Amino acid sequence: xxxxxxxxxxxxxxxxxxxxxxxxxxxxxxxxxxxxxxxxxxxxxxxxxxxxxxxxxxxxxxxxxxxxxxxxxxxxxxxxxxxxxxxxxxxxxxxxxxxxxxxxxxxxxxxxxxxxxxxxxxxxxxxxxxxxxxxxxxxxxxxxxxxxxxxxxxxxxxxxxxxxxxxxxxxxxxxxxxxxxxxxxxxxxxxxxxxxxxxxxxxxxxxxxxxxxxxxxxxxxxxxxxxxxxxxxxxxxxxxxxxxxxxxxxxxxxxxxxxxxxxxxxxxxxxxxxxxxxxxxxxxxxxxxxxxxxxxxxxxxxxxxxxxxxx
Amino acid sequence: xxxxxxxxxxxxxxxxxxxxxxxxxxxxxxxxxxxxxxxxxxxxxxxxxxxxxxxxxxxxxxxxxxxxxxxxxxxxxxxxxxxxxxxxxxxxxxxxxxxxxxxxxxxxxxxxxxxxxxxxxxxxxxxxxxxxxxxxxxxxxxxxxxxxxxxxxxxxxxxxxxxxxxxxxxxxxxxxxxxxxxxxxxxxxxxxxxxxxxxxxxxxxxxxxxxxxxxxxxxxxxxxxxxxxxxxxxxxxxxxxxxxxxxxxxxxxxxxxxxxxxx
Numbered sequence: 216x217x218x219x220x221x222x223x224x225x226x227x228x229x230x231x232x233x234x235x236x237x238x239x240x241x242x243x244x245x246x247x248x249x250x251x252x253x254x255x256x257x258x259x260x261x262x263x264x265x266x267x268x269x270x271x272x273x274x275x276x277x278x279x280x281x282x283x284x285x286x287x288x289x290x291x292x293x294x295x296x297x298x299x300x301x302x303x304x305x306x307x308x309x310x311x312x313x314x315x316x317x318x319x320x321x322x323x324x325x326x327x328x329x330x331x332x333x334x335x336x337x338x339x340x341x342x343x344x345x346x347x348x349x350x351x352x353x354x355x356x357x358x359x360x361x362x363x364x365x366x367x368x369x370x371x372x373x374x375x376x377x378x379x380x381x382x383x384x385x386x387x388x389x390x391x392x393x394x395x396x397x398x399x400x401x402x403x404x405x406x407x408x409x410x411x412x413x414x415x416x417x418x419x420x421x422x423x424x425x426x427x428x429x430x431x432x433x434x435x436x437x438x439x440x441x442x443x444x445x446x447x448x449x450x451x452x453x454x455x456x457x458x459x460x461x462x463x464x465x466x467x468x469x470x471x472x473x474x475x476x477x478x479x480x481x482x483x484x485x486x487x488x489x490x491x492x493x494x495x496x497x498x499x500x501x502x503x504x505x506x507x508x509x510x511x512x513x514x515x516x517x518x519x520x521x522x523x524x525x526x
Numbered sequence: 527x528x529x530x531x532x533x534x535x536x537x538x539x540x541x542x543x544x545x546x547x548x549x550x551x552x553x554x555x556x557x558x559x560x561x562x563x564x565x566x567x568x569x570x571x572x573x574x575x576x577x578x579x580x581x582x583x584x585x586x587x588x589x590x591x592x593x594x595x596x597x598x599x600x601x602x603x604x605x606x607x608x609x610x611x612x613x614x615x616x617x618x619x620x621x622x623x624x625x626x627x628x629x630x631x632x633x634x635x636x637x638x639x640x641x642x643x644x645x646x647x648x649x650x651x652x653x654x655x656x657x658x659x660x661x662x663x664x665x666x667x668x669x670x671x672x673x674x675x676x677x678x679x680x681x682x683x684x685x686x687x688x689x690x691x692x693x694x695x696x697x698x699x700x701x702x703x704x705x706x707x708x709x710x711x712x713x714x715x716x717x718x719x720x721x722x723x724x725x726x727x728x729x730x731x732x733x734x735x736x737x738x739x740x741x742x743x744x745x746x747x748x749x750x751x752x753x754x755x756x757x758x759x760x761x762x763x764x765x766x767x768x769x770x771x772x773x774x775x776x777x778x779x780x781x782x783x784x785x786x787x788x789x
Binding site for chain 1: 533543624625631788
């Protein structure tokens with residue numbers, strides 16, 4: 216049995232003069248939750264569309280659930296997907312919309328009510344789609360993606376428009392699905408959410424893969440930050456000076472000095488500060504978050520893209 | 527393909543579309559049939575383009591179906607609008623991507639949708655026939671039209687033939703709508719262009735260019751519905767209509783199969 220849910224090699228999509236995706240190569244192991252991140256316009260949705268057979272690659276190869284992406288009919292019955300937000304017929308109810316897709320895929324209609332309940336729309340399934348809030352539409356999109364009881368779930372921004380409790384529910388749902396053996400490939404702008412659930416990560420930048428691998432490998436490879444907070448804020452300048460004189464980069468964030476230095480330098484910093492007459496109220500060593508790492512890795516691209524979720 | 531047929535039928539069964547369309551079809555049939563009988567002695571005529579259809583003509587074996595066949599263009603326009611809207615809305619709602627994820631064979635999607643809409647048109651035509659036939663019997667006495675030939679074997683044959691021709695024409699107009707829907711990918715544009723072409727542009731062209739209606743698709747499909755027309759034989763109308771629609775269908779099927787779904 217193939218151990219990779221998704222595997223792409225040199226995948227490229229060119230529109231006229233513009234490369235939407237360029238030579239992308241990455242693997243997603245079976246049974247994991249894999250975050251798919253990148254600024255708007257980095258090629259995430261184009262890649263997902265190629266995986267789902269909606270657009271043809273200009274170059275490169277790929278496989279999904281062990282089948283070539285040139286034959287989507289061989290794997291799509293085992294794939295659930297929500298691409299670029301939920302799209303349904305406004306005049307039909309949520310339940311009817313799901314029944315249309317159930318008819319189309321040849322799935323039992325009886326599955327619809329259970330799915331509506333699973334995503335928290337059990338009592339609103341009879342309402343017309345056009346009357347749904349953004350959060351409800353998003354939940355219906357997730358229900359539609361779960362319709363085929365997929366081995367691979369591909370979700371593009373599933374938490375858009377959800378309130379904090381809705382986001383938490385989606386997070387728990389994805390964890391449950393992964394625990395049951397479903398591979399989840401999810402793109403999101405909520406990097407803190409992805410950091411909590413993703414074992415694997417694929418990061419795109421300007422259509423190219425900037426990183427692909429285990430999330431903890433990415434984060435642990437980053438230089439840790441020493442966060443030094445003096446007892447009196449007036450002493451912050453002195454702490455910055457000590458760090459710089461020792462050859463470390465430093466920035467001030469919310470009344471603390473964030474110093475790019477290994478945790479082993481903490482004792483030296485504490486001693487130097489004490490010798491300068493500065494008492495440190497706290498001194499901690501932290502790894503950068505996924506969000507900080509993401510901004511660091513995509514810093515050249517962020518100046519001209521929007522991270523607000525607008526596409 | 528059967529699954530696509532079922533899925534499309536569920537969309538076509540939504541009450542607002544189903545009831546409003548059927549009500550409109552029943553109304554059109556009732557109006558055209560009623561005018562045929564109520565204006566039977568009018569100097570302005572009681573048929574298409576001011577033609578006078580006498581009680582004697584209506585008393586013939588094919589008289590029963592006259593009211594029904596006179597609605598062919600309007601039934602065709604309704605079909606054109608439905609086929610165009612049901613096809614193009616998949617692009618405007620962004621639902622085409624859902625369809626293609628659940629049924630990756632694009633040809634099956636097209637054929638399943640087409641057959642489902644053709645079935646809808648069949649129901650629509652059948653309702654129109656029932657309303658028209660019922661009203662014809664109800665008004666025949668008032669217009670001094672004899673109904674004895676209507677129930678003869680020749681009368682039944684004319685009824686079946688008339689229904690078949692109108693159904694073919696309705697499907698023809700519907701196919702035209704589907705071609706426009708796939709080409710333009712917008713319900714409003716495809717309906718507007720289709721209706722304006724059939725009702726206005728073809729009429730203008732026919733008025734200014736001699737024998738233009740012998741070549742115009744809307745006129746040819748309409749002539750099929752009427753079992754042939756003045757200067758337009760049935761076989762020529764049917765042959766050319768099929769040729770036009772097959773050519774158009776081949777082009778849009780190729781585009782639909784090859785085009786990226788990027789919205």
